[in-house]
Amino acid sequence: MMLHHLLGRMLTAFVTLIGVAIVIFCLLRIVPGDPVAMMISPSATPADIAALRARYGLDLGLFQQFVIWFKAVTAGDFGTSISLRRDVVELIGERLPATLELAFTALVFGVLAGGTIAVIATLLRRTPLEAVFEFLNGLFLAVPDFVWALALVLVLGVAFPVLPLSGRLDPASAPAFVTPFYLLESLVRLDFATFSDLVAHMVMPVLALGLPLAAIVARILKESLLEAMGQDYVLLARLKGMSPLRLVLQEALRNAVGPTLTLTGVQFTFMIGGTVIIERIFAYPGLGNMAIDAVINRDLPLIQGIVLIFGALFILINIATDALAVLLDPRQAHG
Template sequence: MRWGEIIRRLVLIPPTLFGVAVIVFVLLRVVPGDPIAMMIPPGATPADIDRLRAFYGLDQPIPQQFVTWLGQALSGNFGRSISLHQRVFELVLARLPATLELALLATLIAVVLGVFAALIGVQLRGRRAEWIVDGGVGVLLAIPDFLWALILLLLFGVLIPWLPISGRIDPQIDIGFHSSFYLIESLLTGRFDVANALLHHMMLPALALALPFSALLARILKTSLAEAEDQDYAQIARARGFSRPEILLREVFPNALIPTVALGGVQITLLLGGTVLVERIFSYEGIGNMAIDAVINRDFPLIQGLILTFAALFIALNLAIDLVVTLLDPRLRHG
């Protein structure tokens, strides 16, 4: 990816976010449902309802509402949550690290499982045992992440209660962190007891997100390894007396990694989107769980802020993946 392409992608980010903001803003206000009606107490007078509408700017025409909201958003003010009565920016900023840490842990687990399954599968290529690996990958891939969440919840939360099934950390643990990145900060500051407690709470939702992703990585990488193993450079290495494991790791794997990163990296955005349901199932305190509450309560400002946050994350991930592929592939780096 040349510098011109990078600049072009960066220039397109603001128009993309603007388009997302317009679509979400308009759709929320044309879909039936009144957020004010869901928050007014019993016995509220029409004057009270009108005051609430005016307070949140819902008494204005939709174009005027959007212009007002956009002006505030450009200055860093994304409005005030209707249901939680706090600033949207502060709410998202407090919950986003939890989702990012969960997605990062799920990605690490998926990469380890996917690479291991792919290497075992290609090592067993042409044997009957290869069908066992392919069948296991197919099963993992056929079950979506939210269903894996329910399976893991019943298995390790009810039948074999080894791991906690709700929350981010035990309430009795004194956190006292300076940021919302609890896991990263606990590891950096040497609070391994807190990190262990966090990992116990994160393990089941991270596994639910990682299992389908690991199967996809395994299938893509195994196919790439099989194709690369038939190339001339692999045959030359075999003729020079290198063992098959050495050829796979030293010659074949680096070349097979490029299409795997390109295709599998895009799926990270789907993994991030999957946190919405998985966090809800495990009552995990991230932005995915918050998004469902915001939709239920018709919290327009919070929904807009969360969707823009997801959109910005997707754009940043896609750009980062393209950069990684460029660094791995010399043809793109020097082309």
């Protein structure tokens, strides 16, 4: 049943990805603006313009362009960037790891912070401090990630300049990396100086992305914990003399984590999309920052490649979330 469920999800994901490819391909050619005009000199002749359009296949019909592009994509060829004159796959391969490290770090922070807040709020239920937690959690829910980013820049970057404002690593001390996963590689190599520098550059982006997620996790997990605390098996454990903290962590948490896991997976996809703005604010050299440059330059091959990669990431995360939810509760495979 588990395998059947996953195969069904993968088939749906494949169809969805094809739909994303069709939509983004058509939209980019409907919106105003000529990518050739962004890269050619004002003194270019009509023959030069025609030759450049032919080079990128822009002189063909829309359907013919899509067929040629889709065949190339299925073979792993996303084309050549118009603005950067480089292979799109190489560009994405250089920038995607930075975005993944940022997003996964923010996810870990959001889950740990939100889970801790939920447990503390559950222990403090029916006390005056519970209202304080609810107020702060509502405040964090109401503030979007880019507002947190701007506030962190003003406080920790300008008023009290304790953290770097931009970039991924100090260029003056950047060592030679073997892989594009700088954070993981520096930790494996026990290069704690580089690791600390990477973490310092990530603190503000991670906080901006992770604080709204922490608020969502805290609210959903707390509601699930309170519901679990009213179950018979928890009441029986309380009668046996188990402490409130053990009741929450040992008895209630394992049965309350299911809904929170599903919601976290959905929110993680939104978080990856949110890296576009956050990376721009902090000049973080990730895929989202490059996506904005690609849109400004009307770089069709690069935009198409980035959107497809984002779409594939969203789909994979949803499939992984569904698989974990089914493992925790096999009954969901029948739903």
